Amino acid sequence: MYQNWQFVNIDKRHTSGYLGKLGGLFFSSITEELIYTLTIPAGPLQPALSNSPFQEVASIWAGDRIICLGDYATSWPQNILDAVDFLPKSSDQTSHDPTQMSPEAFTASCKLIIDVDFGPDMLVAFPRDRVWALRNISKKLYVRSDRVPTINGEKNLEYESHHGLQSFPGLGQVVLANILWSDDSSTSMRFSDVQGGWAGDRIDIRLMDDVAEEMQEQGWKDISRQEVIKIYDIFFEEGNVEGELPEEPQASFNS
Numbered sequence: 001m002y003q004n005w006q007f008v009n010i011d012k013r014h015t016s017g018y019l020g021k022l023g024g025l026f027f028s029s030i031t032e033e034l035i036y037t038l039t040i041p042a043g044p045l046q047p048a049l050s051n052s053p054f055q056e057v058a059s060i061w062a063g064d065r066i067i068c069l070g071d072y073a074t075s076w077p078q079n080i081l082d083a084v085d086f087l088p089k090s091s092d093q094t095s096h097d098p099t100q101m102s103p104e105a106f107t108a109s110c111k112l113i114i115d116v117d118f119g120p121d122m123l124v125a126f127p128r129d130r131v132w133a134l135r136n137i138s139k140k141l142y143v144r145s146d147r148v149p150t151i152n153g154e155k156n157l158e159y160e161s162h163h164g165l166q167s168f169p170g171l172g173q174v175v176l177a178n179i180l181w182s183d184d185s186s187t188s189m190r191f192s193d194v195q196g197g198w199a200g201d202r203i204d205i206r207l208m209d210d211v212a213e214e215m216q217e218q219g220w221k222d223i224s225r226q227e228v229i230k231i232y233d234i235f236f237e238e239g240n241v242e243g244e245l246p247e248e249p250q251a252s253f254n255s
Contacts, residue, residue: 002188003071005180007034008107010065010080010098010200012067014056015110018071022180023188027240031172032210033116035165037061038175039132039205041125045118057117058125063137064206066175070182070194072105073103077181079138080200103181128164131208133215134171138201140220143174147224148231149246156243157232171205174227177234179203191235224248 005025007016016034019025036058045057065080081099098106119125132145149157150167165171177191178198185192225248235241 002186003182003184005068005070006107008067008069008110009061010067012061012064013106013114015107017112017114021188022070022191023238026173026176026191026234027187027238031102031176032166032170034175035134035170035172035205036116036118036126038066038134038203039126039165039208040207042127042130042207043121043125045125056113056115056120063202065200066166066179066203067181067199068176068179068181068196069103069107070184072184072186073182075183076103077195077200078176083091126165129168130164131162132165132171132205133211134174134203134205135215135220136198136209137200139198140215141223141248142215142220143171143224143227144222145171147222147248148174148228151235151241154243156240157235157241157246159246159249164165165205169231173231173234177227178232189234191234 003020004018004020005022007019008014016030019030026033037056038059038061040059045059067077067080067126076099101109128240134143134145136142145164145167146159148167148170149159150161150169152158152161161167163170175198177185177193178196179201180194180196181199182194185194187194228248229245232241232245
């Protein structure tokens, strides 16, 4: 028995709608669209080019509480149950507090977003030659894009081919592996941690140069290696990579 999954923005009450089984979702380009919704671009974006009610501009989810809900989610993560800072000021608190509704009922009330507008200059807004930091704002944790090795032609992982947000695997796989939430562990792959430690946390992606000093001063923790090990294990178990995980190259905090 497998289940379908959907990305949900708790704060903005947005949903991607069901995107299919985890096995297909994890290795698809859909995760790329997710990370662009979380990313503050290197420069200002043009307004959305489409009048579609189902389209939003990239970066619209940056800093919000994000979760990937499975079909069989009947509960909420504890960090959402404990949180109150995202609740809008309203006399009708029940209508805004997801913990007063089942996940199914909450997502049914969310706006459907099925497309992301990147504007006319995507490579300017999201340059491939820069280092990006995936940040869990709630827990002060981060993962560097250049510390996630990519697959080469021999199905081995290497650190020599960093392409920013377009690397594969990349930050999208790291996000997805951490924000899953369901009360049933059935998946279409060997990986079955469906109650991720980041589910419902505030997440964004920033240029490393823009936030390195701030994170260092505030004591953020670089967890790039432990997340890379998790991604490697997932890809290896599914036969998507071969060989051993390469050693991480040395780097300073803000290089």
